[in-house]
Amino acid sequence: MEILLASLMLLWANVSTAHPGVTMEQIVQAAVVSVQQPAENLPPPDATPGQKPANGTDSGKQEYVKIDPQKDAPVVKGIYSTANSAGSARFAKLVKLIDDTDLNAMVIDVKDDYGYITYNTDDPKLLKYGNTQNIIPDIDKTIKTLQDHQIYPIARIVVFKDTVLAKKRHDLSYLNPDGSLWNNGKAVNPDSFVNPYMKEVWDYNIEVAKDAAKHGFKEIQFDYVRFPEGFEKRADKLTYTRDGRKRIEVIAAFVKYAREQLNPLGVRVSVDIFGYAASVPAAEGIGQDFNAIAQYVDVICPMIYPSHYSTGWFGSKVPDAHPYTTINGAMVDTHKKLAEIGDLKPVIRPWIQDFTATWVPGHIQYGKKEIEEQIRALADNNVHEFLLWDSHNTYTEGVDYSK
Numbered sequence: 001m002e003i004l005l006a007s008l009m010l011l012w013a014n015v016s017t018a019h020p021g022v023t024m025e026q027i028v029q030a031a032v033v034s035v036q037q038p039a040e041n042l043p044p045p046d047a048t049p050g051q052k053p054a055n056g057t058d059s060g061k062q063e064y065v066k067i068d069p070q071k072d073a074p075v076v077k078g079i080y081s082t083a084n085s086a087g088s089a090r091f092a093k094l095v096k097l098i099d100d101t102d103l104n105a106m107v108i109d110v111k112d113d114y115g116y117i118t119y120n121t122d123d124p125k126l127l128k129y130g131n132t133q134n135i136i137p138d139i140d141k142t143i144k145t146l147q148d149h150q151i152y153p154i155a156r157i158v159v160f161k162d163t164v165l166a167k168k169r170h171d172l173s174y175l176n177p178d179g180s181l182w183n184n185g186k187a188v189n190p191d192s193f194v195n196p197y198m199k200e201v202w203d204y205n206i207e208v209a210k211d212a213a214k215h216g217f218k219e220i221q222f223d224y225v226r227f228p229e230g231f232e233k234r235a236d237k238l239t240y241t242r243d244g245r246k247r248i249e250v251i252a253a254f255v256k257y258a259r260e261q262l263n264p265l266g267v268r269v270s271v272d273i274f275g276y277a278a279s280v281p282a283a284e285g286i287g288q289d290f291n292a293i294a295q296y297v298d299v300i301c302p303m304i305y306p307s308h309y310s311t312g313w314f315g316s317k318v319p320d321a322h323p324y325t326t327i328n329g330a331m332v333d334t335h336k337k338l339a340e341i342g343d344l345k346p347v348i349r350p351w352i353q354d355f356t357a358t359w360v361p362g363h364i365q366y367g368k369k370e371i372e373e374q375i376r377a378l379a380d381n382n383v384h385e386f387l388l389w390d391s392h393n394t395y396t397e398g399v400d401y402s403k
Contacts, residue, residue: 066344068298069263070218074152076349076385077401078105083118083135085393086142094393098151102401105152107221107387108142110212111205113191115164123211129204131164143216154219154270155212159205159254161224166192172201175239182238184228193228196250196287197242206261219268221301222258225251225293232285247287256296263298270299272351276309278302279333290337295344301387304330304350306374307357318362323370327352327377335381349385350378354395368399375403 081094086108098104111117117132119139126132136142146153166173166181172194174182183190194201209220227247245253259269271293274283282289294300306326309319314329316322330350338345352374356366364370371388378386388395 066298066346067263068268069266070268070298073218073268074104076105076152076154076387077103078107078152078154078387079103079393079395080107080156080387080389080391081109081393082391083109083112087118087136090393091142091145094395095145095149095151097395099149101399103388104150105154105387106146107154107156108136108217109158110155110217111157111159111208113158113161113224115158115162115166117208121211123207125207126204126211129165129168131168139215147216152219153217154221155209155217156221156223157205157208157212158224159222160193160196160201160226161191161228162194162201163190163192165201165204166194169194171241172198173240177237177239179239182234191228193224195240195242196227196247196254197240197245202254202257206258209258209262209267210265213262213265213267217267219270219299220258220262221270221272221299222255223272225255225271225273226283226286226288227251229286231287246284248282248284248289248292251287252289252292252296255293259296259298268298269296270301270346270349271297272301272303274308275302275304275330275350276313278330278337279313291341294338294346295341297346299347299349299385300338302330302334302348302350303389305353305357305389307353307355307360307363318360320357320360321362321364323353323366324373324377327374328380331378331381331383347385348383349387350383351387351389352378354388354390355392367396371396371399372403375401379403 079094079097081091085091085094094106098106109118112135115131116135117126119132119136120134121127121132143153163183170181173192174195176182181192183192196202205222209222212220231247255269255271262269273288273290273293277283277288277290282292290300290302304327306323307320309316309326309330311317311319313319314322314326316325319326327350331348334348334350338348352371353366354371357363375386378384
């Protein structure tokens with residue numbers, strides 16, 4: 001005991017010289033804690049469930065290896081389906097397209113761009129919001145069909161763009177100076193967003209995801225995981241709940257929380273993100289930082305449609321007219337960006353273009369050749385997963401998806 005006391009006194013003398021505020025009582029408490037729980041077994045304060053320390057890792061460093069909840073997941077090559085397509089005769093055509101090609105997955109709207117849950121649910125936590133529309137008449141039958149055809153089912157959930165919830169619950173959204181609900185001013189059907197600072201909004205969307213998983217979806221894909229575009233220009237004029245966190249921190253915290261809630265159910269978590277986010281510094285205004293989000297997801301889905309890049313990107317006057325060059329450049333930047341997070345790098349599964357962007361000056365018609373050029377550019381960058389976007393779900397015939 002005398003030796004221990006002498007040791008503690010010596011330790012206190014050394015520490016207090018460098019840190020005058022440290023007391024003898026704190027030194028004793030630290031010694032007790034270190035005896036009860038060895039330091040090398042302590043996780044860092046922000047350790048995430050579903051991750052584990054890498055072998056030989058210093059516990060003070062943030063070097064973690066993700067645990068994939070679906071190590072047997074396929075190399076996904078998928079298409080997008082609206083709820084209307086999934087709930088109508090068009091669904092059979094989409095299934096046949098996948099059956100007849102190297103495609104193997106379908107992303108279906110479970111919570112759509114307006115904020116409606118697209119099928120009937122018996123979940124009381126969701127029913128209390130009253131935001132359900134029976135667009136997909138029998139969600140279990142839909143999933144059974146996908147399973148029978150060995151099609152990997154992904155549930156798309158639009159998170160913070162939610163006009164339906166914003167109109168019902170102004171306290172979860174943003175108010176103009178006159179007290180009215182803010183919207184983005186679109187001429188037709190203007191959109192409102194809900195507030196990412198609100199934990200209730202997090203839990204509501206995660207409950208939608210849990211219900212989708214209960215019905216058999218293998219992956220939850222979150223879209224619109226951000227503040228409204230241009231939010232930095234109006235952030236100080238609107239009335240809404242917020243705290244001291246930066247917008248980037250709030251968005252990353254939601255993604256981390258969602259994965260903690262969903263991975264134990266055996267489902268993957270993916271997030272859609274602007275394609276150019278990998279090529280530019282963090283988008284502080286909308287709260288999207290490519291790596292801050294990527295480190296917490298199983299799959300990252302950059303939207304790299306050539307039509308969405310403006311003049312000059314990757315050396316092209318009209319990026320839309322150069323699908324291979326644009327996709328190649330986007331993937332080079334994506335790999336560079338993700339190299340910064342090492343073992344926390346997720347699966348890369350980009351959205352690519354199966355539509356003609358008639359609104360782009362100098363655009364070209366997109367067909368078999370242009371889609372295959374995009375897929376070839378992905379493969380040349382060692383990316384073998386992709387999702388095809390066409391808002392009308394009328395996909396180009398005769399494409400070789402194996403290139």
